[in-house]
Amino acid sequence: MLAALPPTFGPPLVIVHHCSADTDHSRTVALQARSPLPLEEAEDKMPLEPGHAYLAPPGYHLLVDDRSLALSTEAPVGYSRPSIDVLFESAAQSYGPGVVGVVLTGANKDGAAGAATIKRYGGRVLVQDPATADTATMPAATLAAVEADGVGSPVALAALLTTLAPGGGGHAHARHRRG
DSSP: OGGGSOTTOOSOEEEEOOOOTTOOTHHHHHHHHHOSSOEEEOOTTOBOOTTOEEEOOTTOEEEEETTEEEEEOOOOBTTBSSOHHHHHHHHHHHHGGGEEEEEOOOSSOTTHHHHHHHHHTTOEEEEEOGGGOSSOHHHHHHHHHSOOSEEEOHHHHHHHHHHHSGGGSSEEEEEOOOO
16 A cells, blocks of 8 residues: 555655564565655654654554654553554544544454544544455454445555545554554
8 A cells, every 4th residue: 555655645654564573674674665755663752744654663552642653562452562543543632533544454453443533533544445455354343343434455545545635634544464
């Protein structure tokens, strides 16, 4: 999905990619190579910049705190740290209807509760069609929890995300493939 975004994509993009705490930086390098946006591993208190992508570091929850990022070592949520639910809930509380959450392939239900929070705050949720996912559990759980604003392949969701958040009008928070 990241590779399908245009280089002019305006909002900051915050990514949770499930991985073990001992994952090295090769996943960041691999995503950087595919990203049309500047992409870096998030750091505590890092300001959110338009047109940039931020990746949750292994072993930390990533939260959106107004116009910056925060890291937490609180207990795993649904066996995951980083957790998509933690990211989505903090983004919804910070940006309300300006948030677009995206849930892609994955093997647990992480993201479903956070997607419900995004919807409660007036934001939008896009979900990968489970039929196109490597592992359908995560998108299926999200679709069971909320009425999605769009369902499709990662490439189709990238196009929809671009129309929902043109020129920085919204804040997009995505979860990428399980690692």
